[in-house]
Amino acid sequence: VVRSVRGSLIKTVYYYDVLDSTNNKARELPENSLVIAEEQIMGKGRLGRKWFSKKGGLYFSIALKPEMNLEDIPKLTLTSGVAVARALEEYQARLKWPNDVLINGKKVCGILSEIVGEIENFKVIVGIGINVENAVPDYATNLKNLNSEVNRAEILKDVIEQFTKYYKMLLSREWNKIRFEWLELSDTIGKFVEVKAGNRTYRGKAIDMDYDGGLIVETEEGTEKVFSGDCFYI
Ligand code: BT5
Numbered sequence: 001v002v003r004s005v006r007g008s009l010i011k012t013v014y015y016y017d018v019l020d021s022t023n024n025k026a027r028e029l030p031e032n033s034l035v036i037a038e039e040q041i042m043g044k045g046r047l048g049r050k051w052f053s054k055k056g057g058l059y060f061s062i063a064l065k066p067e068m069n070l071e072d073i074p075k076l077t078l079t080s081g082v083a084v085a086r087a088l089e090e091y092q093a094r095l096k097w098p099n100d101v102l103i104n105g106k107k108v109c110g111i112l113s114e115i116v117g118e119i120e121n122f123k124v125i126v127g128i129g130i131n132v133e134n135a136v137p138d139y140a141t142n143l144k145n146l147n148s149e150v151n152r153a154e155i156l157k158d159v160i161e162q163f164t165k166y167y168k169m170l171l172s173r174e175w176n177k178i179r180f181e182w183l184e185l186s187d188t189i190g191k192f193v194e195v196k197a198g199n200r201t202y203r204g205k206a207i208d209m210d211y212d213g214g215l216i217v218e219t220e221e222g223t224e225k226v227f228s229g230d231c232f233y234i
Pocket of ligand 1: 020021022023024040042043044045046047049050051052053058059060061099100107108109110111112127128129130131136137140141
């Protein structure tokens with residue numbers, strides 16, 4: 001346990017060799033804690049999916065108590081994506097709606113935000129997984145593929161720095177500024193997509209990300225807004 005990282009929003013760092021999931025550990029910890037594990041046994045994606053978390057990657061979660069409305073939490077996930085993409089700017093990282101960071105069209109990072117606690121007094125766990133020098137599937141990539149000198153401690157420091165900056169912006173009601181940065185970094189806008197949300201599927205051109213974080217898709221039936229879901233390029 002390391003206390004007080006100067007200038008950052010992180011108060012305490014909890015470091016582990018192995019955890020089931022850093023998101024699960026972060027649930028038990030006070031706000032502004034950072035949990036890191038060298039590997040995860042049960043790394044989680046969204047909707048019960050798995051996040052492959054072999055040694056060599058960066059797996060961490062931040063416990064937060066944002067003064068925000070519950071319905072604005074998707075903006076926190078989008079904001080986290082902007083922070084990661086900025087930290088990975090030298091790799092030309094791009095954002096795929098809603099929660100992927102891509103390099104050369106392949107997934108390098110996934111973000112999982114979870115809301116815990118009661119509705120009036122909730123915490124948010126933001127979990128970030130970045131492929132650094134861990135083995136990854138074919139459809140994914142890691143930073144080592146692009147830079148043999150890659151250093152996990154440095155990347156973590158850069159991500160936390162950017163996260164601190166954008167999180168403060170979000171809390172100071174500067175979401176629209178962040179939204180424009182998201183659009184600048186977007187890999188999704190302008191592409192033809194299939195978005196699966198619950199039992200509905202939308203097919204068409206992604207034309208914008210709305211003020212509330214929803215993806216605007218121009219379909220044959222008309223313009224639709226999707227708030228969350230899985231997005232595939234077609
Ligand atoms: C995500 O889910 O992309 C969110 C991943 C969040 C992982 C972090 S690691 C630290 C923290 N602790 C946790 O337990 N989780 C968070 P989703 O959009 O559902 O994508 C999951 C899908 O991505 C899987 O079904 C695979 O197809 C693919 N995938 C799994 N592991 C991957 C990896 N290491 N790199 C790239 N893609 C991967």
